[in-house]
Amino acid sequence: MSPQFKRVVVVCEGETEEEFVRDVLAPGFYGVGLYLEPQMVETSPGHRGGALNYDRVKLHLRNTLCQKSAPVVTTLLDLYKLDKRFPGFEQSKAIPDLGQKLDLLRRELHSDVVAAAGCQPERFIPYIQPYEFEALLFSDVSALTQVNPSWSKRSIERLVEIRAAAESPEHINDRPETKPAAHLERELSNPSYRKRRHGPVAAQKIGLAKIEAECAFFAAWLAQIRELAQP
Numbered sequence: 001m002s003p004q005f006k007r008v009v010v011v012c013e014g015e016t017e018e019e020f021v022r023d024v025l026a027p028g029f030y031g032v033g034l035y036l037e038p039q040m041v042e043t044s045p046g047h048r049g050g051a052l053n054y055d056r057v058k059l060h061l062r063n064t065l066c067q068k069s070a071p072v073v074t075t076l077l078d079l080y081k082l083d084k085r086f087p088g089f090e091q092s093k094a095i096p097d098l099g100q101k102l103d104l105l106r107r108e109l110h111s112d113v114v115a116a117a118g119c120q121p122e123r124f125i126p127y128i129q130p131y132e133f134e135a136l137l138f139s140d141v142s143a144l145t146q147v148n149p150s151w152s153k154r155s156i157e158r159l160v161e162i163r164a165a166a167e168s169p170e171h172i173n174d175r176p177e178t179k180p181a182a183h184l185e186r187e188l189s190n191p192s193y194r195k196r197r198h199g200p201v202a203a204q205k206i207g208l209a210k211i212e213a214e215c216a217f218f219a220a221w222l223a224q225i226r227e228l229a230q231p
Contacts, residue, residue: 004033005030005033005034005035006033006034006035006072006228006229007035007037007069007071007072008029008034008035008036008037008071008072008073008074008225008228009037009039009064009071009072009073009074010025010036010037010038010039010074010075010076011039011040011041011057011060011061011064011073011074011075011076011077012038012039012040012075012076012077013040013052013076013077013078013133014040015040015196016133016195016196016199016200017038017076017133018038018039018040019038019196019199019200020076020133020199020200020203021036021038021076022036022038023200023204024200024203024204024208025208025222026038028208029225029226029229032226032229033229034225034226034228034229036225037071039060039064041056041057041060042056042060043056052077052083053083053085054083054085054086054087055085057075057077057083057086058112058113058116061073061075061113061116061117061124062113062116062117065113065117065119065123065124066117066118066119070119070123071123072122072123072124072125072228073123073124073125074124074125074126074127074221074224074225075109075125075126075127075128076127076129076133077127077128077129078128078129078131078132078133079101079102079105079128079129079130079131079132079174080131080132080174080179081174082105082128086105086108086109087105087108087109087111087112088104088105088107088108088109089105091104091108092104092105098130098170098171098217099217102128102130102217105126105128106126106127106128109126109128110124110126113126125221125224125225127221129170129217129218130170130171130174130217131170131172131173131174131179131180132174132179132180132181133180133181133195133199134179134180134181134183134184134195134199135169135170135172135180135215136169136203136206136211136215136218137169137180137184137199137202137203137206138159138162138163138166138169138172138180138214139169139206139210139211139213139214139215140205140206140210140211140214141156141159141160141163142156143202143205143206143207143210144159144202144205144206145159145188146205147198147201147202147205148188148191148198150190150191151188151189151190155187155188155189158187159183159184159187159188162183162187168214168215168216169214169215170215170216170217170218181193181195208222
């Protein structure tokens, strides 16, 4: 990393998100002097990513914030199946509005982690993606389905209908049968949609500009990161 770059550690949900940060997000920030470094949480000895336990997430965040290099730290975690031990989780279940729910979770996570790390509050930017990474891929169904030419016209039309029925890609909901990934796995076949194989490639084809235009929560998070480049 060049010394003129500011380091931003992005703690990710899993391998797909790690690739997304490395191959799609990070290149978009080089021009403003920010180096986005994806990291996954160790979930068991020798294993990283997936089924994130809050205690492990908190420990990873605290340790990273306490590094002598003093990086800014942010998160890219799914709201879907968020560990119930996350601060504010129980209170958030009673909030129907998605924006208010996310605001509560981010505030509580920020407060808990900053207190544990004893760091400056501005060095931690919590972010939780509604409802999961695949929501971002609904920003442009046409570009998504170009990942594999064998995906049928019927599949494309069905995904367009699913996107049109939601307020935004990020509002495609969190029930097991109707979460974004479930739609993709059900509608795309020969070959079947696979998160690790197809997700980052689809995001590259869609592009950050289109994703930000369609996904307001995601765009607001990136705007916070861009502000770090200000002198």
